[in-house]
Amino acid sequence: MENSRLFVEAALIGLAIAAPVGPVGLLCIERTLRQGAATGFVTGLGAATADAIYAAIGAAGLGTLIALLTRLATPLALAGCVLLLYLGIATLRRDAASHAARTASVHSLPRAYSSALALTLTNPMTILSFIAIFAGLAGARTPSLADSVLMVVGVFAGSALWWLLLAYGGGRLLSRLGARGQLLVDKACGVLLIGFALLLAWRTLAGWH
Template identity: 45%
Template sequence: MLFIKAVVIGCSIAAPVGPIGLLCIQRSLKRGFRSGFATGMGAASADAVYGLLGAIGVAGVALSSPSLAMILKIMGGAFLVWLAWGIARDMRKPLSESKEEMSAAAARDFLTAFGLTLSNPMTILPFIAIFAALDPLSGGHDQTGNTMWLATLTMVAGVFLGSAAWWLCLSGTTSVLRQKMSVSFMHTVSSVSALAIGAFGLVQVVSGVRAVL
């Protein structure tokens, strides 16, 4: 039951449309399922890292340094602006790529999504609340350390798989629809994605700078 709850929560955390969701959609349209799913898996992997930190209580250490959190926030916002510029720049490139180019792109898409998600330390907050709510040790206080670690890893694995399932559905659906869309429509989607992602980034940079000042 703990694992199933964690899967549902992982899917729920990934589902709201934000910068990563827009990136997943844009890349699925541009390069197909492999690129979109790699983007989602990068985010899911970063969520798993923060989930593990939240589960074992390291979250308090990360959140005890507001200045570090703000620096990461500014860096993440700047990274979003850079990604938006890259999307706009690549809009007119051909949609077809070689297998080698697709493999390199998928690896790059995974790493950028992973880094972008990790650049927002506040991502850890929902995991703290989630793991506190699930309370894997509620069955008693005489459980062993091994039992505690098993429960922790079960929750983290469930959150990861739930998040991955959402990205699988999103990238799969988008890549299927890609076959029925005109090139001009996909360029329009890329333009809107670039503007939205750039706006996310600018807002994050401005709010981070204001907090520091």
Template identity: 40%
Template sequence: MEEIWVLLQGIVLGFAIAAPVGPIGLLCIRRTLHHGPLMGFFTGFGAAIADTFYGAIAAFGVSTALSFLRGHETAFQLVGGIFLLVVAVRTYRQHPSTQEQEAAPDTKSWFTGFMTGLSLTLTNPATIMAFIAIFAGFGLGGTLDRLEASTLVLGVFLGSSLWWLTLSMGVAAVRHRISDRALAMLNHCTGLALGAFGLWALGMAATGIAGA
């Protein structure tokens, strides 16, 4: 019974951490509209795997990994910021076509979508800090035994995956009601937002380098 409660906590935590609309959420929405729900889901699924990895570090309290992440936070921000800017430019410049969307199979670049979500989340040190803060707030982490920690991590994976499945399927439900003009506007807005995230990450990296 205790394990079920821990699993439910993990699901809630995974869902809550994945749900705020950030770079991956924007990409998931856009790719669902352009290439279908599976493409959008796999983009988010990459983030879910990264969330699970960071959740495991927080749940098991792996001090060596935590020290490494904190010690290389600036490098992660630099790489993540550059990656975000590249994706932002490509997104902004893409011109959608409703007919092309309908002709494009969902199998297009699933792996690319997965790797984008995985890479962007892994290079965001705020993810691990969010897990540590939330785990501490709930009194989790160091007090868990190995079975409970494993159960919690499984819950985080399920909760995060559930969010990305919900988002991609929800967007797919209204996909064919959106015009080419609206999609072009979405590309521009998404590109600008991703660029802002990228510039923020680079700014944080520059601050870290200056303070070193």
């Protein structure tokens, strides 16, 4: 029963972390519209994997690695901004014909996964959040290896559930917009991705100075 509770709580945390609309959510929507729900879901799995990696580091309490990633927070964040800017511009430059073609392929899935993974990993301050979260889940005791694994798996499962719902549920709703409506949503995602890139760059540089 205790293990079940711990898993459910960690899964809810993973779901809560993934659910707010952000850059990866926009990518998931855009790729679902352009390449299908499978590509959108795989995009989300890239983000879920990054969350699980940072959750594992936080659960393990690897002080040296945490300190290193904290020192690299600014360059990593700026790298993420560049990636966001590239993805946003690429989305805006895509014409109606290429959008209608729905160019999903087996080769596009690894790219979708790796780009979302890289984008999420460029936010190393997430580790500090997971340290605080896991401390709350574990209570006064130090979590065992089994508990740590259970929490990390729970975070991944909760995050993956959100991306599954967004890609297949949200994608089905958006498909009713028709070709023109889908193209407008696609372009809006591109504009918002560029906006996120500029906002995050400004916040990063303001904090750096």
